[in-house]
Amino acid sequence: MHMKKHVARTNCHFCGYLCGLVATVEDGRVIALEPDPTRYPYDPQILAGCQRWRMNLDVLDSPRRVNHPLKRVGERGSGAWERVSWDAALDDIAVRLEALKDQHGPGTLASMIGGPHTSFWPLHRFMSLFGSPNNVGIGQICWNPRIWMDALTFGWTIEIDLTDETNTLLIWGTNPAESDNSVFWRHILKMAKGDATDIVVIDPRYTKAARLADVWLPIRPGTDCTLALALIHVVIAEDLIDHEFVREWCHGFDELCEHVRPFTPEHAEAVCGVPADDVRKVARLFARRPSALISGRGIDQIGRNVAPTHRARCILLAITGNLDRPGANCLAEPSEFVQELDLECTLENEDVLREHCLNTAHTPLQCYDGYDRIRSVMEPYGKRLPARYLTSAHPDLVLHAMESGQPYRIAALIVEATNPLLTYADTHRVYKALMGLDLLVVIDYYLTPTAQIADYVLPSAGAIERATFQAHGGVANFAYGGPAACAPYYERKTDYDIFRALACRLGQASRWPHETFEDACAATLEPTGMDWETYCEIGMCYQPPTYEKHLLPRDGADPMSAPRGFATTTGKVELASEALDCLGGERLPTPGENRRLCSADFVEERARDGWHHVELITGARKQPYNASMYLDNPRFRERYPAPLAEMSEETAADIGVAAGDTLAIATDKGEAYFKVALIDIRYGLIHVDYGWWHPEWDAADGRLGGMWESNVNVLTSCSLDQSEPMIGTWSYNALDCMAKKSDHELSWE
Numbered sequence: 001m002h003m004k005k006h007v008a009r010t011n012c013h014f015c016g017y018l019c020g021l022v023a024t025v026e027d028g029r030v031i032a033l034e035p036d037p038t039r040y041p042y043d044p045q046i047l048a049g050c051q052r053w054r055m056n057l058d059v060l061d062s063p064r065r066v067n068h069p070l071k072r073v074g075e076r077g078s079g080a081w082e083r084v085s086w087d088a089a090l091d092d093i094a095v096r097l098e099a100l101k102d103q104h105g106p107g108t109l110a111s112m113i114g115g116p117h118t119s120f121w122p123l124h125r126f127m128s129l130f131g132s133p134n135n136v137g138i139g140q141i142c143w144n145p146r147i148w149m150d151a152l153t154f155g156w157t158i159e160i161d162l163t164d165e166t167n168t169l170l171i172w173g174t175n176p177a178e179s180d181n182s183v184f185w186r187h188i189l190k191m192a193k194g195d196a197t198d199i200v201v202i203d204p205r206y207t208k209a210a211r212l213a214d215v216w217l218p219i220r221p222g223t224d225c226t227l228a229l230a231l232i233h234v235v236i237a238e239d240l241i242d243h244e245f246v247r248e249w250c251h252g253f254d255e256l257c258e259h260v261r262p263f264t265p266e267h268a269e270a271v272c273g274v275p276a277d278d279v280r281k282v283a284r285l286f287a288r289r290p291s292a293l294i295s296g297r298g299i300d301q302i303g304r305n306v307a308p309t310h311r312a313r314c315i316l317l318a319i320t321g322n323l324d325r326p327g328a329n330c331l332a333e334p335s336e337f338v339q340e341l342d343l344e345c346t347l348e349n350e351d352v353l354r355e356h357c358l359n360t361a362h363t364p365l366q367c368y369d370g371y372d373r374i375r376s377v378m379e380p381y382g383k384r385l386p387a388r389y390l391t392s393a394h395p396d397l398v399l400h401a402m403e404s405g406q407p408y409r410i411a412a413l414i415v416e417a418t419n420p421l422l423t424y425a426d427t428h429r430v431y432k433a434l435m436g437l438d439l440l441v442v443i444d445y446y447l448t449p450t451a452q453i454a455d456y457v458l459p460s461a462g463a464i465e466r467a468t469f470q471a472h473g474g475v476a477n478f479a480y481g482g483p484a485a486c487a488p489y490y491e492r493k494t495d496y497d498i499f500r501a502l503a504c505r506l507g508q509a510s511r512w513p514h515e516t517f518e519d520a521c522a523a524t525l526e527p528t529g530m531d532w533e534t535y536c537e538i539g540m541c542y543q544p545p546t547y548e549k550h551l552l553p554r555d556g557a558d559p560m561s562a563p564r565g566f567a568t569t570t571g572k573v574e575l576a577s578e579a580l581d582c583l584g585g586e587r588l589p590t591p592g593e594n595r596r597l598c599s600a601d602f603v604e605e606r607a608r609d610g611w612h613h614v615e616l617i618t619g620a621r622k623q624p625y626n627a628s629m630y631l632d633n634p635r636f637r638e639r640y641p642a643p644l645a646e647m648s649e650e651t652a653a654d655i656g657v658a659a660g661d662t663l664a665i666a667t668d669k670g671e672a673y674f675k676v677a678l679i680d681i682r683y684g685l686i687h688v689d690y691g692w693w694h695p696e697w698d699a700a701d702g703r704l705g706g707m708w709e710s711n712v713n714v715l716t717s718c719s720l721d722q723s724e725p726m727i728g729t730w731s732y733n734a735l736d737c738m739a740k741k742s743d744h745e746l747s748w749e
């Protein structure tokens with residue numbers, strides 16, 4: 001019988017926007033896709049300007065997609081697979097997990113996740129109920145630093161609130177032209193055309209954002225904390241503070257004044273390599289209320305300095321009165337929909353998780369004890385942060401437990417929506433640890449290099465084939481997404497279905513009451529009063545921002561009750577942090593040494609061979625790619641065919657390379673090859689692309705997609721002793737390397 005053609009709402013998931021699409025579906029197959037400007041993000045120009053959404057149809061039925069569960073039959077990584085049924089795969093995985101748990105304890109299972117490609121709470125629920133705290137995420141280097149420091153300083157996280165009133169927009173270590181390229185970036189372009197808003201960009205590269213700027217500070221990587229303290233110094237010295245807000249609502253101002261005294265603009269010039277007069281200018285611009293600040297990877301991935309830099313950023317916002325005001329930055333509200341903490345089911349098994357937590361002795365904030373401390377401060381204010389991200393295990397400790405069996409053996413790993421052989425630090429080490437596992441399960445769309453060394457590859461259903469509910473851990477009262485257009489093709493399953501099916505085999509059935517992801521999402525929405533159909537129709541569940549919430553009465557029923565204040569130990573914005581103090585951290589932010597990837601011996605040895613010791617940053621976002629994805633799109637590859645090592649003309653001259661040459665880059669950890677490109681960037685600094693492999697190569701040929709050749713993470717390290725001490729952030733920026741012209745012929749063009 002022939003089914004009728006119908007149209008269905010659905011969403012693109014090739015970046016974080018989850019743009020609304022309309023699908024034409026015939027016989028359960030999507031035959032056409034069109035933009036749907038009637039749903040989030042409500043702007044036809046976004047899809048018009050987007051290079052990716054048209055890939056959706058191809059990706060839905062790409063010959064490279066994994067369509068059935070695969071079980072390894074040959075040697076690990078040899079590329080020999082057997083197609084098995086879901087029941088056979090899940091039964092075997094469940095039995096083996098149970099046996100490993102009996103032998104080594106519940107912590108023996110670890111998980112790895114990547115960027116926000118899917119909803120991760122089903123994985124986290126599974127891990128919580130299994131009893132393992134060992135979820136490794138990209139959190140420490142992408143999301144946690146900002147969330148933690150906002151929460152400790154302000155009692156919750158903040159969002160940027162750009163309006164026509166915004167006097168100055170400070171863009172710090174982020175380049176939305178490439179990483180966002182959508183609503184937000186278009187807003188900035190509009191602002192740059194008018195003259196109501198001054199734009200300041202702090203970035204060692206002369207980015208598209210920097211080109212729009214009234215002031216560009218080409219900072220030396222990793223010195224951002226010093227710069228922030230100098231901005232604070234000027235704001236205080238020139239009496240540009242918001243007196244009333246500081247007097248009534250800030251804790252520790254006198255301590256702060258003392259602390260920033262040595263951080264003069266001249267000191268910043270010496271450390272950060274930016275003119276002292278520009279530092280003064282930026283401080284004055286930013287102190288004009290309202291001004292807004294947005295930050296990104298540039299300060300999220302600077303290792304040792306990440307927490308102090310974010311703390312200094314928070315302090316700058318507070319003393320200039322650019323907090324919770326329109327046109328500045330506003331405090332978000334916890335989600336009204338079911339909170340991530342409850343979705344994760346962490347608290348149900350908290351004691352087991354704490355007992356096996358590897359971080360406790362190492363990162364006093366990023367662990368179950370640290371989380372608890374902060375929870376007890378925030379809970380009286382009705383605020384609860386998600387736990388699994390903010391306690392995620394440090395990769396150095398997890399890899400160590402895989403390598404050495406200490407303090408217990410981690411023998412099994414589930415990898416969901418990430419490609420750690422390309423995107424995690426220290427590829428050689430990750431590779432060795434994963435090769436030594438008893439059980440490696442990868443849930444992905446493709447046979448990525450990581451999937452190629454798995455015991456099982458489980459095929460995940462993509463965006464068009466599943467509902468989406470993006471809630472950013474519930475730290476804002478905002479979720480968006482929509483329904484699936486069709487059932488998953490072939491035997492693919494949604495990530496939710498996979499974890500639920502595994503959970504039910506491991507005695508967790510009662511904690512997974514919702515049969516489908518849609519049902520679970522609909523239940524998540526319930527407290528808001530919005531039903532699933534309405535959510536799908538408008539594409540989001542959203543409350544507009546509100547301001548100066550600390551002034552509202554604490555008791556909603558009694559307008560005369562005392563003001564709410566901030567959800568911190570002191571009820572105020574903590575310029576000096578009591579919370580960090582009691583966890584053994586610093587009350588006020590102090591910059592430290594950046595980590596080095598090259599030991600003195602290594603530098604000396606290579607220098608004798610004509611190598612040059614230079615500064616290194618990695619992974620700047622580039623359209624149309626996303627991390628290790630979309631490299632198999634031939635149109636994209638034509639436009640951007642090879643991984644680049646970018647530097648200024650002067651740096652290239654020093655090293656003795658020209659545009660188009662191959663550059664070898666080496667650190668203590670390994671060596672990789674890139675094509676030289678000349679750009680506007682600080683002298684003496686190289687930027688290197690990340691995520692490069694050959695998805696178009698045969699996944700069975702044992703070459704792992706050529707991932708050793710130009711993989712920047714072959715050079716990086718996650719070692720704990722050089723990570724930030726409270727959270728454990730390692731470094732992808734503010735690094736060093738040895739560089740030399742090479743006659744290696746790149747495989748890319």
Ligand SMILES: Nc1nc2c(c(=O)[nH]1)N[C@H]1C(S)=C(S)[C@@H](COP(=O)(O)OP(=O)(O)OC[C@H]3O[C@@H](n4cnc5c(=O)[nH]c(N)nc54)[C@H](O)[C@@H]3O)O[C@H]1N2
Pocket residue numbers: 115116142172173174175176178179180202203204205207219220221222223224295296297298299302617619620621622623624625626627733734
């Ligand atoms: N096209 C594309 N878009 C993406 C992604 C992608 O892979 N591709 N990934 C997504 C993800 S996971 C994330 S986290 C976001 C990240 O989004 P962003 O944070 O906007 O990342 P970038 O565009 O790389 O911008 C970071 C900037 O920081 C600068 N920088 C490097 N080191 C330093 C430093 O020490 N100090 C300062 N001040 N600046 C520095 C770099 O030169 C770079 O321009 O992008 C998301 N969007």
Ligand SMILES: Nc1nc2c(c(=O)[nH]1)N[C@H]1C(S)=C(S)[C@@H](COP(=O)(O)OP(=O)(O)OC[C@H]3O[C@@H](n4cnc5c(=O)[nH]c(N)nc54)[C@H](O)[C@@H]3O)O[C@H]1N2
Pocket residue numbers: 113114115116117118138141142297416417418419420422423424425443444445446448460461462463495618619620626627628629690691712713716732
């Ligand atoms: N050197 C260096 N390393 C970095 C960074 C850097 O700047 N420099 N950036 C870091 C940052 S901020 C991040 S967020 C990470 C990003 O790192 P990852 O998230 O690991 O990067 P991707 O290459 O995007 O890998 C995503 C994988 O998930 C699969 N996938 C996509 N959607 C789904 C889904 O819905 N379900 C399932 N099961 N699979 C899916 C894709 O096919 C792909 O293989 O990289 C980090 N690593």
Ligand code: SF4
Pocket residue numbers: 012013014015016017018019046047050051052053182
């Ligand atoms: S890639 Fe991003 S911006 Fe483009 S359509 Fe998809 S979700 Fe929207």
Ligand SMILES: [Mo]
Pocket residue numbers: 115138142
């Ligand atoms: Mo990220």
